[in-house]
Amino acid sequence: MNKKLYLDNAATTKVKKEVIEEMKEYFDVMYGNPSSQLYELGRKSKEAIEKARKEVADFINADEKEIYFTAGGSESDNWAIKGVAFANKNKGNHIITTKIEHHAVLHTCEYLEKFGFETTYLNVDQYGMINLEELKQSIRPETILISVMFANNEIGTIQPIEQIGEIAKEHGIIFHTDAVQALGGVRIDVKKQHIDLLSVSAHKVGGPKGIGAMYIKKGVKIDNFIHGGGQERGKRAGTEGVQNIAGFGKAVELAAKNFDEHNDYLIKLRTKLIEGIKANIPDVVLNGHPTNRLPNNVNFSYKYVEGEAILLLLDMEGIAASSGSACTSGSLDPSHVLLATGLDHGTAHGSIRFTLSDEITEEDIDFVVETMRAIISRLREISPLNK
Amino acid sequence: MYTETVMDHFRNPRNVGHMENADGVGQVGNVKCGDIMKIYLKINDEIIEDVKFETFGCGSAIASSSMATELIKGKSIDEAVELSNKAVIEALGGLPPVKVHCSVLAEQAIKSALYDYAQKTNKTIKGLENFNPEDEEEFGCH
Ligand SMILES: Cc1ncc(COP(=O)(O)O)c(C=O)c1O
Numbered sequence: 001m002n003k004k005l006y007l008d009n010a011a012t013t014k015v016k017k018e019v020i021e022e023m024k025e026y027f028d029v030m031y032g033n034p035s036s037q038l039y040e041l042g043r044k045s046k047e048a049i050e051k052a053r054k055e056v057a058d059f060i061n062a063d064e065k066e067i068y069f070t071a072g073g074s075e076s077d078n079w080a081i082k083g084v085a086f087a088n089k090n091k092g093n094h095i096i097t098t099k100i101e102h103h104a105v106l107h108t109c110e111y112l113e114k115f116g117f118e119t120t121y122l123n124v125d126q127y128g129m130i131n132l133e134e135l136k137q138s139i140r141p142e143t144i145l146i147s148v149m150f151a152n153n154e155i156g157t158i159q160p161i162e163q164i165g166e167i168a169k170e171h172g173i174i175f176h177t178d179a180v181q182a183l184g185g186v187r188i189d190v191k192k193q194h195i196d197l198l199s200v201s202a203h204k205v206g207g208p209k210g211i212g213a214m215y216i217k218k219g220v221k222i223d224n225f226i227h228g229g230g231q232e233r234g235k236r237a238g239t240e241g242v243q244n245i246a247g248f249g250k251a252v253e254l255a256a257k258n259f260d261e262h263n264d265y266l267i268k269l270r271t272k273l274i275e276g277i278k279a280n281i282p283d284v285v286l287n288g289h290p291t292n293r294l295p296n297n298v299n300f301s302y303k304y305v306e307g308e309a310i311l312l313l314l315d316m317e318g319i320a321a322s323s324g325s326a327c328t329s330g331s332l333d334p335s336h337v338l339l340a341t342g343l344d345h346g347t348a349h350g351s352i353r354f355t356l357s358d359e360i361t362e363e364d365i366d367f368v369v370e371t372m373r374a375i376i377s378r379l380r381e382i383s384p385l386n387k
Numbered sequence: 388m389y390t391e392t393v394m395d396h397f398r399n400p401r402n403v404g405h406m407e408n409a410d411g412v413g414q415v416g417n418v419k420c421g422d423i424m425k426i427y428l429k430i431n432d433e434i435i436e437d438v439k440f441e442t443f444g445c446g447s448a449i450a451s452s453s454m455a456t457e458l459i460k461g462k463s464i465d466e467a468v469e470l471s472n473k474a475v476i477e478a479l480g481g482l483p484p485v486k487v488h489c490s491v492l493a494e495q496a497i498k499s500a501l502y503d504y505a506q507k508t509n510k511t512i513k514g515l516e517n518f519n520p521e522d523e524e525e526f527g528c529h
Contacts, residue, residue, distance in 0.1 A: 304443060306444050306445050308445035309449060312446045313398075325421060326420075326421050332420070345418060345420075349418070349421040381404075382403050382441060383441060384423055384424075384443060385418070387405065387441075
């Protein structure tokens with residue numbers, strides 16, 4: 001039996017040992033309700049939350065008071081977009097986003113269209129980059145929000161966030177960025193990058209699932225999201241998932257501490273995998289930007305074959321990855337991100353994303369390349385295309 | 388997600404490949420939808436002596452093609468025309484609902500190859516009177 005290789009770290013990550021250790025205490029030792037401030041158990045829970053809040057704030061150069069815990073990236077995206085739309089509808093009804101956002105953003109914008117909001121979906125080039133001129137030209141007097149993801153989950157492309165932030169600022173438009181994939185892989189500085197709202201999620205950085213955060217710059221006009229008690233300064237009610245928040249804080253602390261070392265290593269692996277695939281497998285297309293991409297992301301299309309078949313064969317070799325093929329999504333079309341980069345349907349169906357972690361070694365990369373070479377040549381023998 | 392039989396036919400597909408001088412060739416599906424099946428038939432005395440397939444598509448598309456070719460190999464033309472997608476699904480021990488179209492493609496690919504054979508040999512095959520290989524193009528993705 002081969003070693004298991006988990007190469008789907010953009011989907012989720014293994015929870016780090018230190019994170020699990022950190023969380024344990026809050027189940028049966030420090031189990032008090034953080035709102036119960038009159039006894040120690042409650043105060044300890046509250047302290048844990050505030051410690052984590054500081055970790056998250058420091059990591060993105062925000063103030064602690066600007067960090068609100070949520071149930072994850074999807075909730076943060078929903079809150080940012082609906083919250084700004086409803087709080088600013090007296091100013092306008094126009095939102096600008098991109099064609100390659102996560103569905104948590106796209107479907108939220110579609111939902112708002114029922115309430116009279118209008119959305120412009122910016123195009124991307126073949127590498128998945130938006131065009132700043134198109135962004136500027138899309139701005140109208142009624143534009144109240146620009147939401148552009150920091151880095152894409154499928155192809156890893158990193159957007160020119162600082163320039164987008166500047167444009168938004170010049171026009172007095174609120175700028176939200178979905179940084180769920182960027183956290184831990186790209187330097188985030190909400191001040192320097194002029195970010196007003198930012199979504200992050202713990203489970204992409206070695207933290208637990210079901211917990212995330214939103215950065216809301218002081219002064220930004222946004223509706224409260226969950227109505228109830230006074231938790232999260234009254235903006236997001238509900239007894240806090242203390243253990244999850246503590247775990248998130250620990251995961252961020254580790255990500256901050258090992259940032260350069262971690263990412264340098266991932267970039268080394270990424271380069272080796274990209275070069276290995278290009279050198280050993282003909283008729284492949286690298287999806288995403290050649291260099292301006294997340295350190296852990298490798299996404300290729302393999303012509304004349306289909307992604308689900310590749311994934312099944314990879315699984316037999318103990319390798320977990322993902323695909324933008326329609327077959328794997330249960331929908332009729334391949335990934336909206338790949339189509340937005342101009343890929344034809346056939347090539348999009350043959351895409352495979354590997355997302356690396358620091359548990360992967362250089363030998364593992366050699367194994368992945370060799371396994372892919374064999375799988376692709378086998379499926380191409382079965383395929384009627386290109387003969 | 389897939390039955391053992393599906394996985395077996397996906398991993399070790401029977402009758403894969405191209406056939407020189409086939410008596411009937413049929414191709415259905417399109418790249419846009421993510422699956423294409425091509426079937427080659429060698430026919431002698433109204434019996435399908437040999438059959439080969441080439442498929443672009445997901446695991447269940449490859450397994451359905453493989454199973455369909457097994458089910459018609461050595462059979463008469465009349466029997467092959469009768470092959471339904473249900474029979475393919477049954478032989479595979481079931482397919483997830485979203486993959487049922489793979490078995491439909493397999494049925495259509497075989498009919499299309501038989502149709503081609505009938506055209507080339509100027510025969511009429513009972514059960515194919517209303518078959519039009521162009522129809523498959525109209526279907527759109529399933
Ligand atoms: C870019 C992006 N945004 C949002 C999300 C949703 O995050 P969560 O799973 O925490 O709701 C994800 C994760 O799938 C993502 O990759």
